[in-house]
Amino acid sequence: xSSRRLVIIATLLISLVVISACxxxxxxxxxxxxxxxxxxxxxxxxxxxxxxLSQTSRAQNLNFxxxxxxxxxxxxxxxxxxxxxxxxxxxxxxxxxxxxxxxLVYVATYEGKVMAITAQTGSLRWVxxxxxxxxxxxxxxxxxxAGDTIYVTSSDGKLxxxxxxxxxxxxxxxxxxxxxxxxxxxxxxxxxxxFEGDGYAVSAKDGRLVWNIKAGAAVASVSAGKTGPVLxxxxxxxxxxxxxxxxxxxxxxxxxxxFWAPPLxxxxxxxxxxxxxxxxxxxxxxxxxxxxxxAKSQINSSPLLYGDRLVVISQSGDACIVDPRxxxxxxxxxxxxxxxxxxxxxxxxxxxxxxxxWVYGVNLKSGEVVWKFNTTPPAR
Amino acid sequence: MNLWNTIVLEPLLNVLLAMAGMLFHNxxxxxxxxxxxxxxxxxxxxxxxxxxxxxxxxxxPKIQELQRKYKRDQRxxxxxxxxxxxxxxxxxxxxxxxxLIQFPIWIxxxxxxxxxxxxxxxxxxNLSQHLYxxxxxxxxxxxxxxxxxxxxxxxxxxxxxxxxxxxTMWVQQKxxxxxxTDPKQRQMTQxxxxxxxxxFGLFTLQFPSGLALYWVVSNIIGIIIQYISGGWGYLRTxxxxxxxxxxxxxxxx
Numbered sequence: 001x002s003s004r005r006l007v008i009i010a011t012l013l014i015s016l017v018v019i020s021a022c023x024x025x026x027x028x029x030x031x032x033x034x035x036x037x038x039x040x041x042x043x044x045x046x047x048x049x050x051x052x053l054s055q056t057s058r059a060q061n062l063n064f065x066x067x068x069x070x071x072x073x074x075x076x077x078x079x080x081x082x083x084x085x086x087x088x089x090x091x092x093x094x095x096x097x098x099x100x101x102x103x104l105v106y107v108a109t110y111e112g113k114v115m116a117i118t119a120q121t122g123s124l125r126w127v128x129x130x131x132x133x134x135x136x137x138x139x140x141x142x143x144x145x146a147g148d149t150i151y152v153t154s155s156d157g158k159l160x161x162x163x164x165x166x167x168x169x170x171x172x173x174x175x176x177x178x179x180x181x182x183x184x185x186x187x188x189x190x191x192x193x194x195f196e197g198d199g200y201a202v203s204a205k206d207g208r209l210v211w212n213i214k215a216g217a218a219v220a221s222v223s224a225g226k227t228g229p230v231l232x233x234x235x236x237x238x239x240x241x242x243x244x245x246x247x248x249x250x251x252x253x254x255x256x257x258x259f260w261a262p263p264l265x266x267x268x269x270x271x272x273x274x275x276x277x278x279x280x281x282x283x284x285x286x287x288x289x290x291x292x293x294x295a296k297s298q299i300n301s302s303p304l305l306y307g308d309r310l311v312v313i314s315q316s317g318d319a320c321i322v323d324p325r326x327x328x329x330x331x332x333x334x335x336x337x338x339x340x341x342x343x344x345x346x347x348x349x350x351x352x353x354x355x356x357x358w359v360y361g362v363n364l365k366s367g368e369v370v371w372k373f374n375t376t377p378p379a380r
Numbered sequence: 381m382n383l384w385n386t387i388v389l390e391p392l393l394n395v396l397l398a399m400a401g402m403l404f405h406n407x408x409x410x411x412x413x414x415x416x417x418x419x420x421x422x423x424x425x426x427x428x429x430x431x432x433x434x435x436x437x438x439x440x441p442k443i444q445e446l447q448r449k450y451k452r453d454q455r456x457x458x459x460x461x462x463x464x465x466x467x468x469x470x471x472x473x474x475x476x477x478x479x480l481i482q483f484p485i486w487i488x489x490x491x492x493x494x495x496x497x498x499x500x501x502x503x504x505x506n507l508s509q510h511l512y513x514x515x516x517x518x519x520x521x522x523x524x525x526x527x528x529x530x531x532x533x534x535x536x537x538x539x540x541x542x543x544x545x546x547x548t549m550w551v552q553q554k555x556x557x558x559x560x561t562d563p564k565q566r567q568m569t570q571x572x573x574x575x576x577x578x579x580f581g582l583f584t585l586q587f588p589s590g591l592a593l594y595w596v597v598s599n600i601i602g603i604i605i606q607y608i609s610g611g612w613g614y615l616r617t618x619x620x621x622x623x624x625x626x627x628x629x630x631x632x633x
Contacts, residue, residue, distance in 0.1 A: 028500045095501055110500070140501050178522075180501065195522050218522055236518040258508055275508050300505065340505065 028110060033097030033142070033301070033342035034351050035105060037119065040068070041344075042105045044094025045375040046357045049073050050107050050115075052122050055349070058361060058371045070122025071377075074109060096142030096182060097342055099150060101164060106143045108152050112136040114143065114160070116167060126167030136160065141182035144190070146204055151190055153179035159192050159200075161207060171207035175200060177218075181233075182262060186224040186244065193219025193232050201230070201247060211247040216240055220258050225265030228284040231272075233259025239272055241287055251287025255280065261302040261342070264310075271310060271324065273299035279312050279320075281327060291327035295320050301342035306364060311350060313343045319350055319362060333367045335360060385510065388488035389495070394512045396496050401520035408527025410520070411493060411590055412597050418489060419601040422482055426602070427609055430556060434610075435470045437558035486598075490591065496523050497590050499533035525590075532590035539585065541592040546581030548599035553577070555606045555613035 032044030041053040050072040057066035065071060074092050092111040099106035104116045104125055112135050116125040129136060137156030144151045149170060152160045155178045161170040177196030184191040189210055193199045195218040201210040221233035229241035229250050239259045241250040256276035263272035263282075269290070270282040275298040281290040297316035304311045309330060310322045317335035322328065337354035344351045349370070352360040361371040392414075400410035419426075442464060450457035465471065498504035504522055511517050525533045529540075536542065553573045559566065584592040606613055 028502055031501075178525075180504075195524075217519060235521045236515070237513075256513070260505070260508070275505075298508075 028093045029357075030093035030095045030110060031300075031341035031355075032094040032353065034344035034353065035098040035100035036344055036346045036351070037100055040119065041351060041359075042098045042100065042119070043353055043359070043375075044098065044107060044109070045071075046093070046355075047376060048076070048092045048094075048109075049375075049377075050094070050098070050105070050117060050122070051375060052105070052119065053359070053373065055361060055371075058359075058373050061371065064373070068120075072117050072122045072124065074107075074111070074113060074115060074127075076111060095140045097344075099143040099145045101145050104164065106145065106150050106164070108139040108141070108143045110138045110140065112138055112154065112156075114139070114150070114152050114162060114167070116164070128162060128167045128169065130167075137178070140180040144183045144185045146185045146190075149204065151183045151185065151204070153181065153183050153192055155180065157194060159183060159190065159202060159207070161204075173200070173202050173207040173209070179219075181219055181222045184222045184224040184230070184262065186226060186230075189224075189244065191222050191224050191230050191244075193222050195219070197234075199230075199232050199242065199247070201244070213242060213247040213249070215242075216252070220260050221262040223262035223265060225284075228265050228268070228270075231263050231265070231270065233262065233272070237276075239263065239270075239282070241284075253280070253282055253287050253289065257298070260300055264303050264305070266305065266324070269324065271303045273301065273303055273312055275299070277314065279303055279310070279322065279327070281324065293320070293322050293327040293329065300340045304343065304345045306345050306350075311343070311345060311364065313339050313350075313352060315339060317352075317354065319343070319352065319364075321364060331364075331367060333362060333364075335362070335369070384488075388484055389491050390510050390512070392485075392488045392492040393495055393510055394514065394517050396492050397511070397520035397523070398514055398516040399520070400496075400523055401516035401518075405520065405524045406527065407496070407520075407523040407525065407532055407590070408530065408593060410523075411532075411593050415489070415594050415597040416601055418485060419598055419605070422485070423605055425482060426605060430606065430609065432470060433556060434558070435468060439464065439468055439470075440558075489594065493590050493594055494588070496520075497525065497533045497588055498522055499525075499588060527590075527593070530589045530593070532593070533588050535585055535587060536589040536592060541589050541596060542581045542584040544596045545584045545592055545599070546577040548596055548603065549577040549580055550574070551615065552599050552602045552606065554615045555603065555610075558614055 029046035030044055035042040039055050043051055045051050052070040054068045057069060076092055092109040094107055094109050096108050103119050105119050107115045114128045118125055137154040139152055139154050141153045148164050150162045150164050157175045157177055159173040175194045175198055177194035179192055179194045181193055188204045190202045190204050193215055197215050197217050199215040200212045203210055215232045217234040217236035219232050220235055223231040230244045232240050235258055237255050237257055239253045243250055255274040258275045259272055260275050261273050263270050268284045270284050272280045277295050277298050279293040283290055295312055295314040297314035299312050299314055310324045313319050317337040317339050319333040320329060321331040323330055337356050339352055339354050341353035348363055348365045350362040350364050357375045359373045359375055360369055363370050396410055396414050399413055400407045403409040446460050495507055498507045525531050530536055557569055557573055
């Protein structure tokens, strides 16, 4: 083989590898939902900042930040640098919906930090880990708050409990695999599931194991209502129900894809959105399907209650209002944007955080977009 | 892109995940087994490529002679070269097309490994769109990332894989690259033989170690195949074969 040809082939090979590597999947941006308090909306923007928005100011299209609005940029610790085309991460990402209690907004980031931010001003109250060089694993699930404790699951396989006021770590509970599902709190028990297919019930007070089970496959989501079964959405397309008292298996329900988001439990009904594009209504006692509604595109987030109706948003940006009695579509509002983040409902307003980094305020009664806001900061 | 996904990416991705499901959820083992299977399945193509390369290198002295002879008459040179190839029974593209056929499979396997590892939530959500409804595939998701001392979704911090990737690639290239007679060509060949392993070694420091594992295994299988078909090849040959270097006539005293 001539050396010229060798050089051509080598160049081709290197170019292909570099192109394949550098044009790979888009960088992580997160898909935070909203915490709502009266006029205020709190969310993690896709550029890593945490935002406090005023609905009134957004409806008036005032310059951001208007009165009562703020932005907070978490300090990013660069853990490692490398060679090649992929730069070291310089921003954090928020996947879990922020929590809210009293005057504090709680955010858990993919960088492995838990923060409490003052709701009024956006100033940092506390952050965990406290020391540089100490890391929690990446956090994907949302923080769950019960009383004066905030519970966070992590990719390091642990469930952590922190004091909401001070950020002091109260206890931790270790499992054998990564946890990406948001912990479900019901009464004084917390339910978690990991990628090794293990499900756990843990005492909210001291982190003591109540029971554990083999869920059947890796756990994508966990849900628990005030009454009824504990539900594990699995990566083998099943939704499995267990007795909250002792972890005995009750029933299982099969979809055509993953039950990625935690199902909504309402009385004797379970409303489970699935990546196969269907919203399923399931009898909580028997696990029997009552009806299913086709959203025409995968549903990444849990359904929401809107008065006596249900609202789901599909990945293709259709907000669908559904009759919970029979799954009839009452209204479909097409936003025409990709949505992966969970929406939120307050009064007649639906809030949507689109992949385009715009936030939409939609009136569910009229079906109109009342306001929209670009969360990307203007070039300075 | 959808056609590419349907024909190349998704079959490889699902087989990889099904293998992980079969091999006790061990994704590292699944990468090794699938790489070995694909590499073995493509052995005829690899052998053909090697044979063509060798034949071409054996013709080099004659080609150079023709180039010298007809350097002012390009048309004649082309005619004579074609005649030479015909007589030797080889095609100048013979060593290139088996490689071109293999390219989509290697690129597909690379993409499949990256997707199957689903290192972040976006990747995992995206993965759901490419899965077959096979029980084994569903059991293999999400891929378990720990294998030996490695986190397959992260670069190897001990740099063992970087050394292995560069080293095995160098050995494999050395085995199949004939020493050039022309000093200019020799320099370029040496540079290529060094540059590629060095670059891939550096990539390994940045890319997920699952991908580096695939490179190492692929190289090792390549070395074994080469060894079976032709021993250590040019690995044991000195960089410049004295017999091939044009000798100056001895000066008369």
